[in-house]
Amino acid sequence: MPSQRPLPILLLVAALAAAAPALHAGPVAEQATASRQQPGIQHYAVGALQVAALSDGSVPQDLHALLLGTTPAQTDALLHQAFRRNPVEASINAYLVTIGERHVLIETGAGTLFGPGNGGKLVQRLAALGIAPEAITDVLITHIHADHSGGLSQDGKPVFPNAVVHVGQAEVDYFLAPDHQQGVKGYDAAYFQQGTASLGPYVARGQVRGFQGQTEILPGITAIPAPGHTPGHSFYRLQSQDESLTFIGDLLHVQSVQMPRPDITIVYDVDPAAARATRERFLSQFAQERTAIAGAHLAFPGIGHVRAQGKGFGFVPVDHRDRAGE
Numbered sequence: 001m002p003s004q005r006p007l008p009i010l011l012l013v014a015a016l017a018a019a020a021p022a023l024h025a026g027p028v029a030e031q032a033t034a035s036r037q038q039p040g041i042q043h044y045a046v047g048a049l050q051v052a053a054l055s056d057g058s059v060p061q062d063l064h065a066l067l068l069g070t071t072p073a074q075t076d077a078l079l080h081q082a083f084r085r086n087p088v089e090a091s092i093n094a095y096l097v098t099i100g101e102r103h104v105l106i107e108t109g110a111g112t113l114f115g116p117g118n119g120g121k122l123v124q125r126l127a128a129l130g131i132a133p134e135a136i137t138d139v140l141i142t143h144i145h146a147d148h149s150g151g152l153s154q155d156g157k158p159v160f161p162n163a164v165v166h167v168g169q170a171e172v173d174y175f176l177a178p179d180h181q182q183g184v185k186g187y188d189a190a191y192f193q194q195g196t197a198s199l200g201p202y203v204a205r206g207q208v209r210g211f212q213g214q215t216e217i218l219p220g221i222t223a224i225p226a227p228g229h230t231p232g233h234s235f236y237r238l239q240s241q242d243e244s245l246t247f248i249g250d251l252l253h254v255q256s257v258q259m260p261r262p263d264i265t266i267v268y269d270v271d272p273a274a275a276r277a278t279r280e281r282f283l284s285q286f287a288q289e290r291t292a293i294a295g296a297h298l299a300f301p302g303i304g305h306v307r308a309q310g311k312g313f314g315f316v317p318v319d320h321r322d323r324a325g326e
């Protein structure tokens, strides 16, 4: 362990670090320095703030059954270009931002809604950071779907009892409406019932804060409506100094298909045409602005940039940082 190594080694490491070690600096430097990275947890700096990407788990997705506006052959061709095959593995990402006294959680993963082994790792990731569920002051939900809001509650009780839940008011109006609980126009009842089970305990305690339009909901965090996938689907843009990170929720589900072909939609969309238009608009904007994004289903940690590529877009992940103090 680093703390048990004799002083001369530490001095050697310091000397190596001071000399800006090359990639082949050797194994000593690796053993004697500790970064904060852990399995399922990746730290990323945004200006003066730290974001921790937290893996809630991953689930397989059968794209032949899920995607609309494509054929299995077209989908397979796009997957082939991305060195993947159907079914693809979808990450379920959540993020923690600490701002002063606040511990702000963005998305809550699936909780137990996807069954044993699929998702539900969020609370253990937080524990590995030394953060109890009671310490979470704010939860930001991009939309009320099981893999984003499912981790909010367990057995009818709030998992984060001291948190205010921020969500687009249109989400609450749509998913928690009593007359929607048996499904709406072919959109399955489970979406509504799971949403009500997840949000309901917070509604009962007066801890849900719905917002409308583009709103600064916390210092440095602005909610941006991005409807289509769901009626109140919203991004959260974190700004610090001259850097930003925009949490895009489900702007897209399948990077290797919907970046090159943003017109392809998925059966989870409430309004596929609006979801497509929103995806095309914002991917174009992100590419022009060169702004960093964090996606709930982009491969963990899901942070990177969008660039124009052919007739569509490509995604470039940020570098992995894993050294002392990072």
Ligand SMILES: [Zn+2]
Residues within 6 Å of the ligand: 143, 145, 229, 250, 268
């Ligand atoms: Zn969704």
